Amino acid sequence: MNDIIKSIDLSEDSLFIGGVNLRSRLLVGTGKFSSHEIVPRVLEASCAQVITMALRRVDWKTPQENILNYLPQNTILLPNTSGARTADEAVRIARLAKAAGCGNWVKIEVVQDQRYLMPDNWETLLATEQLVKEGFVVLPYMSPDLGTAKRLQEAGAAAIMPLGSPIGSNRGLQTKELIRILIEEIPLPIIVDAGIGRPSEAAEAMEMGAAAVLVNTAIATACDPVLMAQAFRLAVMAGRLGYLAGPGDRRIEAAASSPLTGFLQEA
């Protein structure tokens, strides 16, 4: 299988975001893993170049190790603003992450709804406007809505990250039609974030023309996260190749694959 993978040349198909040409179209999150030790193996298996993480208060009583100690040197760090309920809080977290030496990429995540963790598109837009002005490469996580996506684009977002289904739900592309509209109408990379639970769903998103997918829970909660990371890597490549190959038209009625003449019973 490795020979087949090596023979696939996607070197001309890099994804350009924030001044960087990304070879991998799979972004990986670092939450929910059973231990930090497994994270480097997962990242290696995924071949991801962009890795997300969260900024949190240090707990004096049960000190936790910094996840950065487990990330490869050459990865692009994409801190999220999880925990933010308003644009101001997201901006504050982004500035702190930058001050910690994480570069200038940020995934805006503004959530007030605690049941479904649905992003607040309005606050997300306000945070995006501010952080772009401050020189951040802004990737906003959002509910797929064309009007908001257009405004995020105008505000200078580097990519748009619509959710497939609620964070951590593993329910796949429940918002497929809305994501399709964003892919069609927004001239920015559309990165499907949240909800992708199976490699087949990542492939489906890529086949639709998504620029990339971000996966965390589906890998972290698999029985074998390293194997699942590999599966997602291949699924993203397969979906991308399918998109580039240009799928044939869909039809309601059958269209025979075999010739309809020259049957044995013909006179």
Add this chain to the structure above:
Amino acid sequence: MEIVVNGEAEELISDCTVLQLLENHAVTIKAAVVELNGKILKQEHWKNTLLQTDDRLEILIFMGGG
């Protein structure tokens, strides 16, 4: 002298810099970030910044997240 660290009161028995406080609590310095009274305090200033009564300190590190 009392300060507030990450929302909780902390009693300091003697003069203490931000850097000493972090070291006392065995916080990994690498990529920790500190906010003092709502403003980011750059790492180069930790060793010279003496904590004052009622200072509010936020000490953050990166954790797993999606």
